[in-house]
Amino acid sequence: MLRYVVVAALICMAPLALAQGTADSAALAEAASKPVLAGKVDLVEGDVRFFDKNRRPRQPRLGDPLYEGDSIVTGANGEAHFNMEDGGYIGVRPNTRMRIVTYKAEGGPDDQSMIGLLEGSFRSVTGWIARLGGNSYMVRTPTAAIGVRGTEHEPLVIPEGSKVGEPGTYERVHVGETVIQTPQGTVSVRPDQAGFVPHRGAVRPRVLDRVPDFFRPTRNEGRFTGLHERVHAQLDQRREERRQFIEQRRKPQLDQRGERKSAVEQRQEQRKLPQEQRRRPKTEDERVAEEQRRERLQKQREERREQAQKTRLEREQKQRELQERRRAAAEKQGARRGTKAEEHEKQGRARKAD
Secondary structure (H helix, E strand, C coil): CHHHHHHHHHHHHHHHHHHHHHHHHHHHHHHHHCCCEEEEEEEEECCEEEECCCCCEECCCCCCEEECCCEEEECCCCEEEEEECCCCEEEECCCEEEEEEEEECCCCCCCEEEEEEEEEEEEEECCHHHHCCCCCEEEECCCCEEEEEEEEEEEEEECCCCCCCCCEEEEEEEEEEEEEEECCEEEEECCCEEEEEECCCCCCCEECCCCCCCCCCCCCHHHHCCHHHHHHHHHHHHHHHHHHHHHHHHHHHHHHHHHHCCHHHHHHHHHHCCHHHHHCCCCHHHHHHHHHHHHHHHHHHHHHHHHHHHHHHHHHHHHHHHHHHHHHHHHHHHHHHHHHHHHHHHHHHHHHHC
C-alpha cells in the first residue's frame, strides 16, 4: 500500500517540477536577450546614427542608451559623446565608424570593454575597467590592438585611399600610457606622443617624432578640459555603487530561486558538503591556497586571451598579405595583356605598311 502512495505522490509532483523548469528556462532566456547597457548619450550633433547588432538603424537623442553590440556612425558634421557605465567618457569624432563589441561594467574583477574602430577617431577618458589591467579594456583596429590602463587617449584610423595621411592606425595619449600590439611587436605610447602602424607591410609599431596635424580638436573639445581628474576622483565610489546596485538587482532572483527549492533538495545539497567544512571556518592556509588558485586561473585566462589575440592578428596579417599578392598578380597580368595588345597593334601597322 505504501508503495502505491509514493508512486502517486511522484506523479503529482512531476508537473510541478516541469513547470518550475520551464519558468527557470524562460527567465534565463529573458535575461540573455536583454541588451547590456554600455552608456548614455551626453551630446549629439549633426549626422549621427546608431545600428544595433542586427543592423537596424536608429537616430540617437540626448539621454538615449548605448548598448553592447551597437555601432556608431558619424558624418562629416557628426559628433556624439557618451557617459559610460564604468564612469568613463567617450567623444566620437566626425567621419567615424566604430562598434561596442563587448561591454560589462558590474563592478567586478571580470568587467570588460572592447571597442572596434574601423575608421575615424574618438577621444576617451577611461573608467574603472581600464584599471583592471590585462585585456580588460581593448581597442581593435584593422591593423592593431591597443591596450589601455587608466588613460585619456585618442585612437585614429585612416583608411586606404584617404588623403588625410598615410593609411593605418594612430594612437595619441593625453594622460597615462597605452600599448600598441601587432604580431610584429609592441610599443608604448606616453603623454604628448603618437604611435603608428601602417595598413600595408608587416612592420613593428613605432612612436612618431611628433603628433600629426590631423589630430585636430572639435567644436566640443572644451568638454575634456579637466575631465580626467574629475572622472578618476569618483571612480572608486561609482564602482562600489555599481557593484551594490547589481547585487540588489540580483538578490530577488536568487531569493526566488531559493524559495523554489524543496526542503528535500536543500538537505541533499547539505549532505554533499564535507563534514569538516560545515563544522569550522577555513584556516589561513586554506584561504591563501584558494587565493593562489584564483590568481593562477586569472593568469591562465589572460594568457589564453593574449594568445587568441595574437593568433587573430597573425591570421589577419596573412589575409592582408594574400590580398596584396593577388592584387600584384592581377596588375602584372594586366601589364602583360597591355604589352601583347601593343605588339598586335604594331604588327597590324607593319602589315598595312607592306
